[in-house]
Amino acid sequence: MSKFPRISDLEPAAARNIPPFIHAYLEAGTGNGHAMSRNRKALDKVTFTPELMHGRFVPNLETKFLGQTFSMPFGVAPIGLSSMIWPLSEHHLGAMAAKLNIPYTLSTVAGASIEDIGSKCDGFGWFQLYAPHSRAIMSSLLERAVSSNMRVLVVTGDVPGPSRREDMRKAGAPIGSRNETKMNLKMLLQILQHPRWALAALELKGKLRFKNMEPYVPRDNSKPISEFIGEQLNGSLTWEYLSEIRKHWKGKLLLKGVMQKSDAMKAVDMGVDGIVVSNHGGRQFDGNPASISALPSIRQAVGPKYPLVFDSGIRSGLDILRALALGADFVLVGRPFLYGLAAIGTHGGEHVAQILEEEINNALLQIGAQNIPELRQRLDLKN
Ligand SMILES: Cc1cc2nc3c(=O)[nH]c(=O)nc-3n(C[C@H](O)[C@H](O)[C@H](O)COP(=O)(O)O)c2cc1C
Numbered sequence: 001m002s003k004f005p006r007i008s009d010l011e012p013a014a015a016r017n018i019p020p021f022i023h024a025y026l027e028a029g030t031g032n033g034h035a036m037s038r039n040r041k042a043l044d045k046v047t048f049t050p051e052l053m054h055g056r057f058v059p060n061l062e063t064k065f066l067g068q069t070f071s072m073p074f075g076v077a078p079i080g081l082s083s084m085i086w087p088l089s090e091h092h093l094g095a096m097a098a099k100l101n102i103p104y105t106l107s108t109v110a111g112a113s114i115e116d117i118g119s120k121c122d123g124f125g126w127f128q129l130y131a132p133h134s135r136a137i138m139s140s141l142l143e144r145a146v147s148s149n150m151r152v153l154v155v156t157g158d159v160p161g162p163s164r165r166e167d168m169r170k171a172g173a174p175i176g177s178r179n180e181t182k183m184n185l186k187m188l189l190q191i192l193q194h195p196r197w198a199l200a201a202l203e204l205k206g207k208l209r210f211k212n213m214e215p216y217v218p219r220d221n222s223k224p225i226s227e228f229i230g231e232q233l234n235g236s237l238t239w240e241y242l243s244e245i246r247k248h249w250k251g252k253l254l255l256k257g258v259m260q261k262s263d264a265m266k267a268v269d270m271g272v273d274g275i276v277v278s279n280h281g282g283r284q285f286d287g288n289p290a291s292i293s294a295l296p297s298i299r300q301a302v303g304p305k306y307p308l309v310f311d312s313g314i315r316s317g318l319d320i321l322r323a324l325a326l327g328a329d330f331v332l333v334g335r336p337f338l339y340g341l342a343a344i345g346t347h348g349g350e351h352v353a354q355i356l357e358e359e360i361n362n363a364l365l366q367i368g369a370q371n372i373p374e375l376r377q378r379l380d381l382k383n
Pocket residue numbers: 025026027077078079080081107108109128156256278279280281282283311312313314332333334335336
């Protein structure tokens with residue numbers, strides 16, 4: 001795969017292989033894309049000053065986190081409807097997670113079911129919950145996650161309602177807006193011009209699936225399923241509801257989307273096991289600060305031992321080290337895994353993981369840091 005030695009090489013290849021209206025769903029930020037570009041700019045500013053002549057060493061990337069041992073300090077962030085971006089992507093990424101011993105987070109609004117992906121992940125599956133208004137649906141989803149061996153529940157707190165994602169609207173992306181777009185001639189032409197995607201998509205049989213939510217659609221429902229899902233999931237989560245979920249879920253629980261220390265401390269007080277510092281990859285609110293700029297103060301507030309995950313804007317192994325140096329214990333990566341699948345096909349996710357692993361190893365060698373405490377010492381605080 002020397003054609004794609006960096007994630008930035010996969011991204012344009014992915015864009016070529018997916019119909020533009022689908023690509024817009026994967027790529028879109030919100031507003032003018034400022035939060036998304038802020039994520040990148042702030043990560044690029046974090047530098048390390050290398051320390052010379054540490055001799056030969058092979059860094060050990062094995063990471064213990066939330067009672068599990070992972071081969072590397074990163075995993076896959078939840079991506080709703082990723083099977084629309086690249087067909088069967090939940091299956092491919094779940095199998096990758098089991099093979100490489102890294103976590104894969106399945107979204108509530110995934111195309112594939114908790115049961116199918118739980119068994120693919122073989123103990124490396126996490127389940128992301130958009131809390132449904134109906135408590136009966138919530139507890140059913142949690143029971144299914146437990147029986148499917150999903151080890152960690154990731155509750156997403158930063159979606160008070162749908163985001164505008166104007167680029168998606170302009171491109172006519174079929175979801176994420178209130179009106180479900182019907183297939184039209186423009187979309188059909190785009191599909192015909194992207195035969196690799198079209199062939200892979202034969203699996204979808206022309207229909208968007210929300211397999212986790214489908215069992216709960218009332219029999220007499222005449223609206224599109226996306227409307228039912230919107231009614232259930234939009235703006236339902238409150239701190240009181242999170243505390244109900246905490247009581248229900250006996251396993252490890254992460255709250256995703258935290259950007260300030262007061263929210264972090266509320267989660268700590270509520271018995272949440274860890275936090276995902278994230279601005280949703282710049283997809284929810286264009287006025288958000290860069291996700292990485294929120295990390296140090298949250299680490300300081302929660303103390304050195306409290307589990308912290310970081311996501312938003314990670315595009316290299318060096319970025320992962322930047323987040324670890326600034327206080328994260330673990331990192332989630334979103335869009336890049338889909339770039340890999342769309343650019344290369346079935347094993348594209350593995351290629352992304354391999355790039356990240358090699359880049360982490362190489363950067364640690366260049367920096368002269370054999371472990372995270374040494375890495376933190378080399379962090380250049382001038383920036
Ligand atoms: C296409 C797409 C769909 C997403 N769907 C979800 C979702 O269903 N649940 C969720 O908690 N986050 C979702 N996210 C946010 C990701 O989990 C993650 O926070 C974000 O992608 C990280 O930024 P990155 O893509 O720059 O790595 C989605 C992101 C993208 C790009």
